[in-house]
Amino acid sequence: MTTTLDRQDIQGLVTRGYSTLPRAGFLVFAITQPTAARAALGRLARRVTNGLSEPSDTAVNLAFTSDGLRRLGLETPELGGFPYEFVSGMTAPDRSRFLGDVGENAPRYWRWGGPATPPVHVLVMLYARDEQRLHRLEEETRQGALAGGALAETIRLGTAELTGHEPFGFRDGISQPLVEGLSKAEGLSKAAAAGAGGGGEGDQVVRAGEFVLGYPNEYGLLTDRPLLPSRYDPDGLLPRTPQGAADFGRNGSYLVFRQLRQDVEAFWGYLDAQTRRPDGSSDPAARDALAARMVGRWSGGAPLVHAPRQDDPALATDNDFGYFATDPDGLRCPLGAHIRRANPRDSLDPRPGSAESVSIGRRHRLLRRGRPYGPDGSGDGTGARGLHFIGLNANISRQFEFIQHTWLNDPDFNGLHDAPDPLVGPRQDNRSTFTEQGRPVRTRHLALPQFVTVRGGAYFFLPGLRALHWLCTAAPEGGQQ
Ligand code: HEM
Numbered sequence: 001m002t003t004t005l006d007r008q009d010i011q012g013l014v015t016r017g018y019s020t021l022p023r024a025g026f027l028v029f030a031i032t033q034p035t036a037a038r039a040a041l042g043r044l045a046r047r048v049t050n051g052l053s054e055p056s057d058t059a060v061n062l063a064f065t066s067d068g069l070r071r072l073g074l075e076t077p078e079l080g081g082f083p084y085e086f087v088s089g090m091t092a093p094d095r096s097r098f099l100g101d102v103g104e105n106a107p108r109y110w111r112w113g114g115p116a117t118p119p120v121h122v123l124v125m126l127y128a129r130d131e132q133r134l135h136r137l138e139e140e141t142r143q144g145a146l147a148g149g150a151l152a153e154t155i156r157l158g159t160a161e162l163t164g165h166e167p168f169g170f171r172d173g174i175s176q177p178l179v180e181g182l183s184k185a186e187g188l189s190k191a192a193a194a195g196a197g198g199g200g201e202g203d204q205v206v207r208a209g210e211f212v213l214g215y216p217n218e219y220g221l222l223t224d225r226p227l228l229p230s231r232y233d234p235d236g237l238l239p240r241t242p243q244g245a246a247d248f249g250r251n252g253s254y255l256v257f258r259q260l261r262q263d264v265e266a267f268w269g270y271l272d273a274q275t276r277r278p279d280g281s282s283d284p285a286a287r288d289a290l291a292a293r294m295v296g297r298w299s300g301g302a303p304l305v306h307a308p309r310q311d312d313p314a315l316a317t318d319n320d321f322g323y324f325a326t327d328p329d330g331l332r333c334p335l336g337a338h339i340r341r342a343n344p345r346d347s348l349d350p351r352p353g354s355a356e357s358v359s360i361g362r363r364h365r366l367l368r369r370g371r372p373y374g375p376d377g378s379g380d381g382t383g384a385r386g387l388h389f390i391g392l393n394a395n396i397s398r399q400f401e402f403i404q405h406t407w408l409n410d411p412d413f414n415g416l417h418d419a420p421d422p423l424v425g426p427r428q429d430n431r432s433t434f435t436e437q438g439r440p441v442r443t444r445h446l447a448l449p450q451f452v453t454v455r456g457g458a459y460f461f462l463p464g465l466r467a468l469h470w471l472c473t474a475a476p477e478g479g480q481q
Helices: 034-045 066-072 084-088 093-099 131-149 183-193 264-274 284-295 338-342 355-361 397-408 465-473
Strands: 023-031 058-064 122-128 151-158 253-262 371-373 385-393 434-436 443-445 452-462
Touching: 023 066, 023 131, 034 058, 034 066, 034 122, 034 131, 034 151, 034 465, 058 066, 058 131, 066 084, 066 452, 066 465, 084 093, 084 397, 084 452, 093 397, 122 131, 131 151, 264 284, 284 338, 284 434, 338 397, 385 397, 385 452
Parallel strands: none
Antiparallel strands: 023 122, 023 151, 058 122, 058 452, 253 385, 253 452, 371 385, 434 443
């Protein structure tokens, strides 16, 4: 079965990461005057970039929290079609516990999106080919959005120039699910359909409904989405379901935004201390190898399952591998490595190595669209470095939250103990460990410090373009004033 995506109605960030637009800035707004805000956002909506073709100079995308949708006029009954975790928000106490946003990660310490910071309603994502263009785009957006006090700027989240490497120094953005219906996936989908198994490239093709609402997902079903009685849309701006409901969700996606501060010095300092020679001197090669084992790839990108001893530039973007046939015991890529947890490929129970195992994994994928920030202070205001982690999915609880809670943060993942994700996981007292499986003996690294801390975040909805237009021009008024 082939899926045709309505790219003209899908926001561009779903179809591409804008790697040709290396400068980006994210403006977060609170809606102060809903009626005027609708008009201002309506003007901005006309500039929103769709998913059809690669933009050459700039791109604009627009997303809303559930509070933002409420302010614009969608009241509780209409929000009923949105999932609980989106409506209650990332900082609801049960979500915080589930996500590991406790201790240092607790929302009360966040720079934005927390209980002690100004409201978060609208996220304006701006991308440009160079700094000058980005600056101009930001100024135009501010003038339009802030004119007349319709919206108040909650925070500006700057980014570092895109280099393809995240702040710890590793090549990032290599492994992405290939969305069925988008060109790159086409050639590979046949292999997937044939049940290639093994976790390799053909297995990375995922049904469009895992990322875009209104299309079949990995269960062969349409993911739940907000539908409205047709009377809300007398002019027929929104697509219709076969039953005649106005489809506000179609072509939309949920956008998970987390500002993750990376303590680069602590990371390399810990690795250095763990790998010193008996005479106390540094051993850079051993240090870099331990870092690679924590990630599952060398800093240049080569995966450890194919390059277990040293980095191999020829494998920098290699994504054609599984774990079960080559490395079931984690002797090449440790069982607790970041990429092995974030996407276990073919190692999931009950039958690791089987097509069934791979197909279970396909229900827990994310499109990652993050951007690094710092160290020039543009991101955190403190000179800190980190990642504006941005994940797109159609079901926040089954995709982002599951990966975060059940795979990354779980200290007992895959038969391990006291072993949360070595790179990004929160720590429990001084007990967190990282184990390199080995024969005849394994090597354990104890008392792992916390290298990544959450500094802000929210769940957003990235509507389709028609839904965006409807929201700003035709949605029933009467949001909270
Ligand atoms: C500051 C925090 C983080 C850093 C520095 C980081 C770094 C990396 C690196 C270096 C890779 C390998 C390159 C690639 O395949 O693109 C990777 C892969 C990945 N990360 Fe992260 N990551 C972070 C947070 C997260 C979070 C919070 C999640 C999900 C909740 C996540 C999910 C993934 C996934 C799904 C992959 C691809 C795995 C695969 O398919 O092989 N990461 N990350």
